[in-house]
Amino acid sequence: MFSLGNIIKSGRLPAFILPVSKTLPPKPASSGRRRDRGMWQPTKLELERWEKAQRLQAKGYELYPARIERTHRIAEAIALFLRAETDAATTDIGVTVTGRIRRLNSKGKVSFAHIEDESGRVQLFLRINALGEESYELIRRKLIDVDDFVQASGAMMRTRTGEVSVNTSELRLISKALTPLPVIKEQRRADGSVIEYGEFKDSESRYRQRYADLAVNKSVREIFVKRARAIKALREFLDGEGMLEVETPILQPLYGGAAARPFSTHHNQLRQDLYLRISFELYLKRLLVGGYDAVYEIGRDFRNEGVSYKHNTEFTMLEFYKAYIDYKGVMDITERMFAYAAEQVTGSARITYQGAAINLAPPWKRVSIRDAAQELLGFDYMDYPTSETLYAHLDSRGLAEGLAPGDTWGRMIVEHILGKHIERHLIQPTIIKDYPRDMSPFAKGIQGTSADEKERRYLESHTERFEFFIAGMEMGNAFTELNDPRDQQARFVDMKRLYADDADETTPLDEDYLNAMRYGMPPNGGFGSGVDRMVMLLTDQTSIRDVLLYPHLRSQQLTEADLRGQFMLDAAVRGMEYRLDHQMEGSKRQIALYLPAREIGVEFRLANALEGSLAQLQNLRQAFEGDLYVMTDEALYRVDEDLIEIVAADFWQTLT
RNA sequence: GGGCGCGUGGCGCAAUGGCAGCGCAGUUGACUUUUAAUCAAUUGGUUGCAGGUUCGAGUCCUGCCGCGCUCACCA
Numbered sequence A: 001m002f003s004l005g006n007i008i009k010s011g012r013l014p015a016f017i018l019p020v021s022k023t024l025p026p027k028p029a030s031s032g033r034r035r036d037r038g039m040w041q042p043t044k045l046e047l048e049r050w051e052k053a054q055r056l057q058a059k060g061y062e063l064y065p066a067r068i069e070r071t072h073r074i075a076e077a078i079a080l081f082l083r084a085e086t087d088a089a090t091t092d093i094g095v096t097v098t099g100r101i102r103r104l105n106s107k108g109k110v111s112f113a114h115i116e117d118e119s120g121r122v123q124l125f126l127r128i129n130a131l132g133e134e135s136y137e138l139i140r141r142k143l144i145d146v147d148d149f150v151q152a153s154g155a156m157m158r159t160r161t162g163e164v165s166v167n168t169s170e171l172r173l174i175s176k177a178l179t180p181l182p183v184i185k186e187q188r189r190a191d192g193s194v195i196e197y198g199e200f201k202d203s204e205s206r207y208r209q210r211y212a213d214l215a216v217n218k219s220v221r222e223i224f225v226k227r228a229r230a231i232k233a234l235r236e237f238l239d240g241e242g243m244l245e246v247e248t249p250i251l252q253p254l255y256g257g258a259a260a261r262p263f264s265t266h267h268n269q270l271r272q273d274l275y276l277r278i279s280f281e282l283y284l285k286r287l288l289v290g291g292y293d294a295v296y297e298i299g300r301d302f303r304n305e306g307v308s309y310k311h312n313t314e315f316t317m318l319e320f321y322k323a324y325i326d327y328k329g330v331m332d333i334t335e336r337m338f339a340y341a342a343e344q345v346t347g348s349a350r351i352t353y354q355g356a357a358i359n360l361a362p363p364w365k366r367v368s369i370r371d372a373a374q375e376l377l378g379f380d381y382m383d384y385p386t387s388e389t390l391y392a393h394l395d396s397r398g399l400a401e402g403l404a405p406g407d408t409w410g411r412m413i414v415e416h417i418l419g420k421h422i423e424r425h426l427i428q429p430t431i432i433k434d435y436p437r438d439m440s441p442f443a444k445g446i447q448g449t450s451a452d453e454k455e456r457r458y459l460e461s462h463t464e465r466f467e468f469f470i471a472g473m474e475m476g477n478a479f480t481e482l483n484d485p486r487d488q489q490a491r492f493v494d495m496k497r498l499y500a501d502d503a504d505e506t507t508p509l510d511e512d513y514l515n516a517m518r519y520g521m522p523p524n525g526g527f528g529s530g531v532d533r534m535v536m537l538l539t540d541q542t543s544i545r546d547v548l549l550y551p552h553l554r555s556q557q558l559t560e561a562d563l564r565g566q567f568m569l570d571a572a573v574r575g576m577e578y579r580l581d582h583q584m585e586g587s588k589r590q591i592a593l594y595l596p597a598r599e600i601g602v603e604f605r606l607a608n609a610l611e612g613s614l615a616q617l618q619n620l621r622q623a624f625e626g627d628l629y630v631m632t633d634e635a636l637y638r639v640d641e642d643l644i645e646i647v648a649a650d651f652w653q654t655l656t
Numbered sequence B: 001g002g003g004c005g006c007g008u009g010g011c012g013c014a015a016u017g018g019c020a021g022c023g024c025a026g027u028u029g030a031c032u033u034u035u036a037a038u039c040a041a042u043u044g045g046u047u048g049c050a051g052g053u054u055c056g057a058g059u060c061c062u063g064c065c066g067c068g069c070u071c072a073c074c075a
Helices: A005-010 A044-058 A074-087 A132-140 A201-208 A209-216 A219-240 A281-291 A327-346 A369-376 A388-398 A409-425 A452-463 A485-498 A510-520 A531-540 A562-574 A614-622 A648-655
Strands: A094-106 A110-117 A120-125 A149-158 A164-174 A185-188 A194-197 A264-267 A271-278 A294-302 A314-322 A349-355 A354-358 A365-368 A430-436 A462-470 A473-480 A523-528 A591-595 A600-604 A627-631 A636-639 A643-646
Touching: A074 A094, A074 A110, A074 A120, A074 A164, A074 A369, A074 A473, A074 A648, A094 A120, A094 A132, A094 A164, A110 A132, A120 A149, A132 A164, A185 A314, A194 A531, A201 A209, A209 A219, A219 A294, A219 A327, A219 A531, A281 A294, A281 A314, A281 A510, A281 A523, A314 A327, A314 A531, A327 A430, A327 A462, A327 A473, A327 A523, A327 A531, A349 A531, A365 A369, A369 A430, A388 A409, A452 A462, A473 A531, A485 A510, A485 A627, A510 A614, A523 A531
Parallel strands: A120 A164, A365 A430, A600 A627
Antiparallel strands: A094 A110, A094 A149, A110 A120, A149 A164, A185 A194, A264 A271, A294 A314, A314 A523, A349 A354, A430 A462, A462 A473, A473 A523, A591 A600, A627 A636, A636 A643
16 A cells, blocks of 8 residues: 555656655665565665666667667577688678677777577677777776677687687677676586586575576576477377367366365456366366367466475466277377477487486386285285275384375375375386276276176276376376266265365366266366476476476565655655654664654554564654654554554545 | 475675675776686675574574475375
8 A cells, every 4th residue: 555666667767766865865775685575776786787877878878779680690600600611712701699798808908708699609809999999998898797788790700719709890789787697607618518607596586586597597598498399299299199279268167177276266347256277177078078079278277285396386287188099098198298298308208307217108117006006015905995994904014104094095095005105116107097986086987897806896996097107206197088977976976975074175066067978978088297297307307496487486575674665655755854763772673764844753564573562662652752653564553552553545644 | 384404795605602704796997819817906794574682693592584305285
């Protein structure tokens, strides 16, 4: 309510020269981590650059011209020159290249710079005779800084040490960087390897200011190029399989298709509660009813859950559904698709992940969850057919840690036996198939019968579902899709009954989906996979946040200085004078904002620091002739016998 | 949500409870083929926020904020 951020946004002046107060120029921020919250306050380095910008402008230079010339990307210019060197009569190649200055060193009347565009880096050879004194002085006096974007024209050449360079005859500033990027210097060894000195690695700063991360860390830029290539490869592959790419609603009146808690939102005009989708499943399968043979969607899912190295609140999902195949058909497609994506991104289906060689080429190991448990833990869980007996057995073997005795049988097998004891061993791609029925409400039961009592029970209690694991990480989930509307209805009821107390596990009954199924849905196999995890695998990253450009982070907290800044703006806009002075004895806190004309003091506290400070505030109030208010990030209070909440608008009203 | 760890100039880091330091970057000057250029001089800090203990707190205690790891949660 105090925010006047729009003034800053629309203003022609930068915040720090906004004439808020003659006696109180905003001080440079002491920490860069504060910069991206609240009001921008320039650091010393930023002030220096701003001052340079003013000087350039005063000399008549355009800092941010609209029209730029460029004849070649940097890599093209270099390639052209190298080709000319080997087989052309002349190496006289004139180019105009553009890019960001990444290194600049002046040796008096000659200087060297490296500029970088997306394609690569080239050295500029800058001589006072070639550039002219005026232009050269911009470099020598560093009015043009590292990080600025420039346009350079000249003939390609080699310097004495052999580096391909642009013998620059014309240099033009095309965008001034007012905030310097973190400094990273590179040393190129004779063998072509590059050693970096200095780094920008604080993960919080990197994620919050991804633009700076990308600008200085080339390896980070490369990850997102690979990500784009991976997603393109998935589309190519699925299109090649004859599948149709579709888009389904993100805002849904009912969520479903997965066991997860949704985000909810509200449509004002329609007065309708909506959910952000947790999967695409139910909408995609409706399309098979409509007559498409195979559909897929790549898009964003939202799940209201904790975050981890492999979970982000929003993530990119791939789902496809194909008629007339079962889960074995889906397995075949899965194997070929991953191998194809790996080849497109890394050049081979054999990849390395965290030092482990992983071969994604088909065929993958396929094993039932029952056999996998038998193999790794040495017992057949079908010998313990109830949750009580299974728990007792796991407990007796010391395998029950973290398992709740009240869990369902299926959950014990999938979440505990598979999730806790098997999953992390699955480094090579492995398909784990045939899941307990109560964990798989959209999968068809396993086909077939058996005369043997135990085997019959097994078949009845399991479904044609598989998940696949690579590098110890679950990568996706698929099944022979349930298309019997009578069975599907029973599953909704089963889920509700089994997980009545567990809001996370229930899937709401979607009557329209059942309605679609009653029209007849072709038999089909379906597939879902977290694309971000696939990208982690193909780019050798251990955290999902490193394959997301903007991973979800908590918003940063305001500081008291931010509150004060907002208040100062509000006061300045109303033409009020104020001072930052009042001292309070016997405490480190000595500052309150003082409006002398009205004899009103305002103190700033974060709401969570307000409790217990009443006595202190009352002491401070003694120091004023008039009233003392305390402003927090949540409300404004008048300090009296108690803290009395004031409507901010009323407060300003009484002053004006 | 629980446990552990971290938060110090723009970036990377140091500092047995006792003067807040270093490298890079920045600023000023020198240098016409450098490349982590070099040389000389030099600026910059309320140590994440708030409270407490103490003659004295970056350091100890409490609360809060953020990030990381981990567990829980999680197709």
